[in-house]
Amino acid sequence: MARRSDSGRGKRPSMADVAQRAGVSQTTVSYVVNDTPHIRLPDETRQRVWEAVRELGWRPNAVARSLSKRRSHTIGFLSDEIATLPYAGHIIRGAQAAAWARDTLLLVISTDGDRHLEQRGFALLLERQVDALIYATMYHRAVTLPPIDPEIPLVLLNCFAADGSTPSVVPDEVQGGRAAAEALLTCGHRRIGFLNTHDPIPAAVGRLEGYRTALAAAKLPFEPQLVRSAGTDAAEGYRCTLELLQLPERPTALVCFKDVMAIGAYEAVKQLGLHIPDDVAIVSFDNLEVIAPQLFPPLATMALPHYEMGMWSVNYLLDPPGTPLGSPVHQRLPYRLIERESLIAAGRA
């Protein structure tokens, strides 16, 4: 795993560096990173800023040393299975980068999805007088929390309260589905299959909506037989891809719900003697570092805004935007397309 080139040595990047790299003003960087309310910026600008933040490894300057003496300078981070996930470490990295910048310590507890441990975890963190809490989940879903002192600031990360009562930050599933389909439409594809999960989770519903929106915007009909709802392992990706590629009019491109499903899609395409991307282009979701860049050819995929959600949560807790009571923020952050050769062959972009 590559270290950021500037970590631990050389000049630390500044907000000005981020602004320059993203081609925006420092004010815009501040708006994006703090997600200042009532500021409208194109998604594309926000993405550019986040990319520059990540590429430079920028940590916002510790202007906020003026935090009240009353504070313990700790934020409790409680998650279900997040610490055991291949990609979700990025959530912790993003949250920690924002916390370090304020001399705040992130106390991470993973409960393994055990409700009993979850309650003990909250209790232990509150005993230690954390200033605020983040509750994060493995995948984007609705949650019901145990009763928590409403005086403690709380953000839900990658999840949301079914009753909308708690501030939350989640990936923008509709934008993600739309951007994946648009990437393929831009390459000229007109018949695009979609291997979705059969679980009716927000990612499945939102991405399908985004896919349909992209087709409609391109004045293409929605063809239900091009959408497969299935399990999310490689075997299911293989099975569904074989089915789609044996349709009388086969799709020339596929969107896969997960990188792991794409492993199976690759196997099916190759077994049929077809070529990626010339016969079948593929875009998936997750950007797992151990899979996407390692496949033959490398896999184009939509990266989840994990780092950004982690950073947003801590910044929100330490600098609450002062929204009126009774209207908690429900933030959506965009996916980023990682272009690789399963979308378009090298040298032809």
Place this chain on the structure above:
Amino acid sequence: MARRSDSGRGKRPSMADVAQRAGVSQTTVSYVVNDTPHIRLPDETRQRVWEAVRELGWRPNAVARSLSKRRSHTIGFLSDEIATLPYAGHIIRGAQAAAWARDTLLLVISTDGDRHLEQRGFALLLERQVDALIYATMYHRAVTLPPIDPEIPLVLLNCFAADGSTPSVVPDEVQGGRAAAEALLTCGHRRIGFLNTHDPIPAAVGRLEGYRTALAAAKLPFEPQLVRSAGTDAAEGYRCTLELLQLPERPTALVCFKDVMAIGAYEAVKQLGLHIPDDVAIVSFDNLEVIAPQLFPPLATMALPHYEMGMWSVNYLLDPPGTPLGSPVHQRLPYRLIERESLIAAGRA
């Protein structure tokens, strides 16, 4: 990711359940889990016990509520990039399971390999009066630590002090390399290639030694041309596998240093029109859940003792075995072979 079937509901498993499942006495379970010194047990018995612990999701009973009042009941867990790793979450899970069982909280800090953050991380943890510290690394290597109060108990996890001054727990690389080669020898293979990393790290050196030991025990010559030292990505796995399979007397089996390399090995075998495992059997290292069970066919691999190292570290810190001063423990824990169809086709085991 499957939840353990017993988590959060039903009867909690007991030490007796673990003993029964592993087919050993409760005393043996206690010896293994606490790694009691001067007790000799076969590796195979230790593995069976750890498997039963994991399968049942057992957490040692909270006998140790009698901890001194002076204690803060927290252990600081500082790591380089561990929280961002695909598999190393298991280390945190293992450490946390052991910590929960003693009503101890694990405070996890990931420093992203930044030396400056590392020193601040240690300072922040010590300010919060942790009872003990665990320092964990992404891969098995020697480390140099910043100066730390020698009064604070410290264990190095997946790493070791070059001068041997600090207790440590690491994977048994020699055992791992030997077990991988033995699995292939047992299936009748006599020419076994080895795709190793070119980095002279303990895993590379130890696994090669184990591979050679297994060959020698089977009275087979060591053939240097069957060993390739390379980068550890899929492209390198592909390149080296093509080379090995085009030797005049090609190997019938491969050991890969990483699951990611095996992705490339699979691609090379298939491009040559050969079949896994009939023409080329493959065993790798890592057992990444998003790769090994997802390949075609599923990949046999050596699972790292991450969970066990996490649990061992906490148990060691909370129940130090009373070794004489000046002779810190350097514990090695074994790899486990995960048999899948790249080793032997289903139905033929």
